[in-house]
Amino acid sequence: MNRKPPSTGSVTLEDVARVAGVSRATVSRVINGNTTVDPAMRELVERAVAETDYVPNRAARSLVTRRTDSIALVVSEAEQRPVADPFLGRMFTDPFFGRVVTGVMEVIRPRGVQLVLMLVDDAASRANLVSYLRQGHVDGVVLICGHVADPLPRMLAEARVPAVLSGRPGQTTPISFVEADHRAGAALAVEHLVSAGRRRIATIAGPMDMPASQERLTGFREALAAHGLAEAGVAEGDFTQAGGAAAMRRLLAESPDFDAVFVASDLMALGALPVLGREGRSVPQDVALVGFDDSSAALACDPQLTTVRQPLEEMAARMAQLLLQQISDPAEALQSAVFHPTLVIRESA
Template identity: 40%
Template sequence: MDDLPTLAQVAAAAGVSPATASRVLTGSVRVSTSTRRQVHDAMSRLGYVRRRAPRGVSNRRSDQLIAAVVCESPQRLFTEPFYARLLSSAEDTLAGHGVPMMIMTATPNTSTITAPPLVSGTVDGIILIGARERHPILVTLAASGIPIRCVGRPPDDIDIPYVDMDNRDGGRQAAEHLLLGGRKSITAIGGPPGLPGAADRLEGFLQTLSRAGMINVPVAYGDFTHASGCHAMQWLLNRVPHLDAVFAASDTMAAAAIQTLRRAGRRVPDDVAVVGYDDSPIARHTAPPLTTVRQPVEELTSMAVRLLLATISSGETPSNNPTLPTELVIRESA
């Protein structure tokens, strides 16, 4: 017996008519933002799963369409090289299968208008990127029944299939390299704590230092941008004037740290060793070139896309969440 909540029950819980709830699901523009939020909140509370027509029925498209949903603002999407690498890889892989891709952004403030077209049957599958804790679109998509694959481990213990990188081990490799280099006053610039990948990098780094007897390591936090890296590095210099090493959770922040150290009259790596994370193109063009942890962004994304397409094709719930290795790339900054 099917005891899953019905659309009528969702409508009742949201205090709207079934017709209005249906318009929300189909992405109609004739519904206010506040009403959309009420309906999606009710869907999340009740665990409503949209009944999708089986592939092959007459009202379904014969072609496929995949949505890449980036949980960031458009400004971040178009200014951070990481997203260009990731989305290019996704599109290349999909193009090889003859499947088009559309790109959407979804911040916590815009998720109520982003979710409806995604859960209405417009797309066949979703690649979810950059999901942070307490992001409202997570629960909505997890309950939608749409095939989905998250790039990076999802937060909040949300049950969404994913492909991840071994970020903890990446942090471990960075810490061991600095310890082996004889550094005694080590600091870190972490990424957003609500992003699982950033949290894992910092955790692996700090745990390794702790096992070596180095506790209470000073940490400043940034949001992967150049400006935040500058501010974080300056904060660390003010707090620990004699620091001799810094690990930054992204190459962009590491490049900003090098710039800030140079302005403060500190030489890299003679006075301060700097290790980044990503092995993005910028790592080869800093002065000096950046020692960094390489994460296989293109391979990660391609695997996520292939697994999503396999799920769509088979109709089976995936059970595997692969984790790819990271690798320390030694250059001149540390």
């Protein structure tokens, strides 16, 4: 890189381009969040921006680009949920959301893009959200909504709001999405349990109105069938710690003859473990336990949880990249990405 220009007056794009040794157009593309710039070029520009202390004129730029340099992370929850399951409380206790924010911020922070958190959980709040987005207060949406009947993905598509969905849409909707291969992840759990000699394998599934839960249960059943095994019991949970404890109590009451359990989330496994202990069943000696996510909850378990890892940070980063591409080029075709899970073996199985 060339030397930093004299600090007389405000630094311009031309100054940054001269220090980086690239064209003004390249600098503009990097600063505007264009994700197609060669990584080596991007690094040169970002170093030059830091060296020159360049600060974009956001107000002037927004008049030209009609962009706000902000995106929304929208979490849409089902309307019918238990009173004892406060939406906002789960946002700050479920490791899933923090990992998504981490992945998104990794992509947008270097580009000077701000993140706005928005929560919706009924028809009125969804309508207000779409109205807010139509007015251009943010440039696009990273959307978390896992319920099949949630109308928000369709509403965003109809409003032509740039958006990327976490997980495959439950209905046929023209929207980009990023998801994990949930069937393959469940199969990894079953294969590990079978290879350890377990033959009476039950599961605590996630809510059956969520495509991810449906896929994990299907993968579990398909893997059992491939080994000529029947499921030893199924109890539906709700992806919370309390829901995992309640589901384990139902399993013990209705289908107690199991030697292993595949739990569809680490947080539910964290709730299920002490229930087994109170019934005098040790893990992994009497019951092997495998979770799903590889979140901080897996390490909070005692013994620490063997689990299927879905790379949430990488998935969230990909969502942010796809969204920035849409914002930069609204005519770009919709895209999807599927990440492959891996098994993390610890002490519970």
